[in-house]
Amino acid sequence: MRISAVAPRGMIAPVPAVPDLPVLPDLSDRTVLVTGANAGLGYFATEQLAAAGAHVLLACRSAERAARAVAAVRARVPGARLDVAGLDLADLGSVAACARAVDVGLDAVLCNAGVTGTDGRRTTADGLELMMGGNAFGHLALVAGLADRLRPGARVVTVGSIASRWSPLDLDDLQAERGFRSFRQYGRSKTAAMALAFTLDRRWRAAGRDGLALAAHPGFAVDVLSPSRPGVVEPSAVARRLARPARLLVQGKDAGAWPLVHACVGAGVRGGGYWGPGGVQELLGPPAPARAHDHVRSSDTGDRLWAAAEQATGLSLAGLA
Numbered sequence: 001m002r003i004s005a006v007a008p009r010g011m012i013a014p015v016p017a018v019p020d021l022p023v024l025p026d027l028s029d030r031t032v033l034v035t036g037a038n039a040g041l042g043y044f045a046t047e048q049l050a051a052a053g054a055h056v057l058l059a060c061r062s063a064e065r066a067a068r069a070v071a072a073v074r075a076r077v078p079g080a081r082l083d084v085a086g087l088d089l090a091d092l093g094s095v096a097a098c099a100r101a102v103d104v105g106l107d108a109v110l111c112n113a114g115v116t117g118t119d120g121r122r123t124t125a126d127g128l129e130l131m132m133g134g135n136a137f138g139h140l141a142l143v144a145g146l147a148d149r150l151r152p153g154a155r156v157v158t159v160g161s162i163a164s165r166w167s168p169l170d171l172d173d174l175q176a177e178r179g180f181r182s183f184r185q186y187g188r189s190k191t192a193a194m195a196l197a198f199t200l201d202r203r204w205r206a207a208g209r210d211g212l213a214l215a216a217h218p219g220f221a222v223d224v225l226s227p228s229r230p231g232v233v234e235p236s237a238v239a240r241r242l243a244r245p246a247r248l249l250v251q252g253k254d255a256g257a258w259p260l261v262h263a264c265v266g267a268g269v270r271g272g273g274y275w276g277p278g279g280v281q282e283l284l285g286p287p288a289p290a291r292a293h294d295h296v297r298s299s300d301t302g303d304r305l306w307a308a309a310e311q312a313t314g315l316s317l318a319g320l321a
């Protein structure tokens with residue numbers, strides 16, 4: 001990948017080159033489920049995995065948008081091995097049905113889908129606040145439902161965010177019933193998703209399981225700096241030109257997907273790890289270990305959150321851990 005985010009002193013920083021696809025090993029023996037695979041980071045992660053030969057299950061809430069993503073991948077990767085599963089993370093019935101429908105062993109699950117903000121407090125079909133309920137608890141419920149399809153050494157990768165840095169949880173008000181601010185609740189849902197990933201990994205280690213649960217984040221990645229994929233992402237030439245200066249601190253979602261893909265299939269990845277872009281402030285660049293704040297890694301917070309997730313979803317997660 002060729003990204004030079006920092007210019008030598010006194011020089012104007014060059015506009016970084018469009019990043020190449022990551023060089024991945026042959027993945028023809030791997031199967032990866034990607035949530036939210038029809039758009040953004042999930043789409044580009046799917047494309048990169050499929051290009052390396054992986055069988056990818058696109059778990060999406062719209063069959064039509066999923067079909068467009070499948071067509072876009074196949075236009076670039078003829079013969080790509082792709083299947084679609086219906087998944088609405090904001091409905092635990094749909095989550096359970098998606099998990100039941102998966103009839104292959106999985107080497108990785110990329111818990112990527114997410115809502116990044118809502119206009120006022122909204123709820124899932126089960127009455128949970130939408131971002132906490134879908135981004136965090138919905139993915140935990142999905143992984144629980146898939147537990148017996150995880151192959152030995154499988155990786156469960158949760159997409160976190162830099163927003164987790166300034167978003168400690170309020171364990172007494174996870175559902176934002178006492179006050180809702182969209183950006184704050186989004187950050188908390190990402191903190192919760194990451195904390196659940198690290199808790200799952202601790203529990204797997206304690207139980208002697210060989211799966212890896214970890215987190216990864218894309219830095220700051222936007223559609224307008226992404227390469228065009230007809231039917232999926234089509235930034236206009238004008239918007240792309242206007243966005244060029246932002247390339248110093250922001251990247252396309254193709255590049256943002258790279259740390260997520262690395263966490264799913266790359267070398268040197270451990271359970272409990274956290275990967276993100278290695279460039280300036282973890283905003284862009286190739287994959288590198290990232291730093292998760294103490295409030296995200298706290299085992300006390302993680303255990304209490306796990307119990308709260310069990311209570312909120314009505315699921316027993318004992319089979320998962």
Ligand SMILES: NC(=O)c1ccc[n+]([C@@H]2O[C@H](COP(=O)([O-])OP(=O)(O)OC[C@H]3O[C@@H](n4cnc5c(N)ncnc54)[C@H](OP(=O)(O)O)[C@@H]3O)[C@@H](O)[C@H]2O)c1
Nearest residue numbers: 036038039040041061087088089090112113114161220221
């Ligand atoms: N972009 C960034 O800079 C950035 C930074 C940090 C973290 N992230 C995280 O990265 C993930 C992907 O972000 P993105 O930028 O690629 O967003 P995006 O382009 O808006 O794509 C979001 C994906 O999630 C799916 N989704 C949303 N709600 C869903 C639900 N209830 N059930 C199933 N799928 C659902 C969307 O499906 P539809 O197409 O059907 O809506 C879409 O496929 C999110 O978890 C986000 O928090 C992104």
